[in-house]
Amino acid sequence: MRLDVLTIFPEYLEPLNVSLVGKARARGVLDVRVSDLRDWTYDRHNTVDDTPYGGGPGMVMKTEPWGDALDAVLADGYEAGAHGPALVVPTPSGRPFTQELAVELSARPWLVFTPARYEGIDRRVMDEYATRMPVYEVSIGDYVLAGGEAAVLVITEAVARLLPGVLGNAESHRDDSFAPGAMANLLEGPVYTKPPVWRGRGIPPVLTSGHHGKIARWRRDEAFRRTAENRPDLIERCDPSAFDKKDRET
């Protein structure tokens, strides 16, 4: 997969050189290219924004730098269709970013990220490129950020870990909180490791019982409990019948 990021803060994307994404790049699974949007400005101040039509606070990111930058990036092998690029626009007004969307994005060969700053990007940019490729306007949550670069880091990590060869079997995303299966849509329950006692605190005896069926049921119950506490909205999306089947198998 190729990932392009166009940003006025290239240094913000340094974390894409380390950890899971960094390793995937080193292994050639990911081809990440970060470009400075200001390279496509031609005035003395490298201007990327201007006042909003209709008035109001803040500034809007101008069309020209984005258009010139996107055309330059896309000139490098652009093709339309499922084998072509998709535009990913992190924005507070976008659709929620979910594991399901991460899976959808991980199936594409090329993602081009355009993180916004200020009050956002002139609408005509997304409208223009929507004539050539899918445009995903995505929000990572209901909170205010200074820009979309943090969202690019989040989306990139969630997508990269789904790519073949990125996670080893031991780290498989198969058992993720939001991966398909009996525990789908449940939060992770509590986890424990050595030492068996720490500051007088032991661990749940079932975890050292050696009874895999009881351990699985305990983990399911704890996942339900934690989900009911922190994300009751997810409970209704669970399929309890899957647990009965899973219990019978263990």
Ligand SMILES: OB(O)c1ccc2cc[nH]c2c1
């Ligand atoms: O919540 B978000 O995903 C998000 C994304 C981009 C920007 C830009 C300014 N605030 C933002 C918030």
